[in-house]
Amino acid sequence: MKRIFLFVAALQLILLSACWDSNEIEDLGMIMGIGLDYHEDREEVFALTNQYVVPNNIQGTETGTTGEQPYQNITLNGNNFFEVIRENSLETDRPPNYTHLKSMVLSEELLRKEPIKQLISFFLRDHEFRRTVSLFISREPAASILNVEPTKEMFPAVQLKELTQNKDRSLYVLDNLKFGEASNRITEDASFVIPEVGIHDNRLRLLGGGIISNKNEKLVGWLSPEEIGGFKWVIDEVQGGLVTIEAGESREDQVVLEIMKSNTIVKPNVENGKLTVDLIVESSLRLAEDWDIERDVFKEGWETPLQEKGQQVVKKDIERVLSIAQKEQQLDFLEIGTWVKIKQPRYWKEHEKNWESIFPSLPVNVDVNLTITGYGTQDIN
Secondary structure, X not given: OHHHHHHHHHHHHXXXXXXXOOOOHHHOEEEEEEEEEEOOOOOOOEEEEEEEEOHHHOOXXXXXXXXXXXXXXXXXXXXXXXXXHHHHHHOOOOOEEOOOOOEEEEEHHHHHHOOHHXXXXXXXXXXXXXXXXXXXXXXXXXXXXXXXXXXXXXXXXHHHHHHXXXXXXXXXXXXXXXXXXXXXXXXXXXXXXXXXXXXXXXXXXXXXXXXXXXXXXXXXXXXXXHHHHHXXXXXXXXXXXXXXXXXXXXXXXXXXXXXXXXXXXXXXEEEOOEEEEEEEEEEEEEEEEEOOOOOOOOOOXXXXXXHHHHXXXXXXXXXXXXXXXXXXXXXXXXXXXXXXXXXXXXXXXXXXXXXXXXXXXXXXXXXXXXXXEEEXXXXXX
């Protein structure tokens, strides 16, 4: 019995041994963020900025100090990304490790010059690269974005990713676009939108989105923050936010409605071979702020005129984005073709190759139905 016990104990020592292939954090070149820029006037056109973790400057660690940045940005130039990454060997003994990468920023100039598929394909093939990495575009140099000192997080790259966490509180906040999602859109030969980030008062700020064309896989236009709101209504990504009604020129005419729930239905219809689309928005809201002190919320039907005005505001925002997609860009970055493919597969099979010519003149009927369910903390009975 004693021999059996000793054998089992010895076996456990072997199986429960320490991580034999582990590496000390101080020996890893952990990268939290990447910035990609383009310099047409230089011999080496690409610039890659790696945001390294500096473990010795992280408070709470054994060797951590105070008052020093816990990250270091290193920018290197080259004519391809593999070459640039290998250049790190000339400046640091810690090769970049992308296992913990959070964000990647692409500059406007880069995406106007190079197809996004070409830019991200190298990183997608890297075994350390995660498909959950968040993509952003900026009109500022990407290196400048990663140099902005974060206000809430330890690293700028982490703060970038966390900026989109307020998507349920603002119509103007677009959800993260993950690497895997961008890859899927490219594979599907679809246009899409990348969240835009910029610098405002020396702080990182979401500013709208950049439109990527499926025709050349390059940046072709922008959506403002207000247009992002309309975009989210169309693609059924509204999780919260505000609808502001400005009935007149004075602030006393303002009414703010808070979005509680929302659902958008895209309904393609085929009749006599002709395709039309009904875009139906159903949303419940609450009266959050009212500058009209004469309004009597205890009077039956007080909410009806506000619902009608709110519907006009939302419909106008949706029609503005539809105009950008159909008239200005003639690109289906609104994913309407996806719904046609799902709900009208026979039509899609016959017209898929001609979708780019069909979409710009496609009749889209917008129907917005808003319901005010209460005011403040009170429900309407």
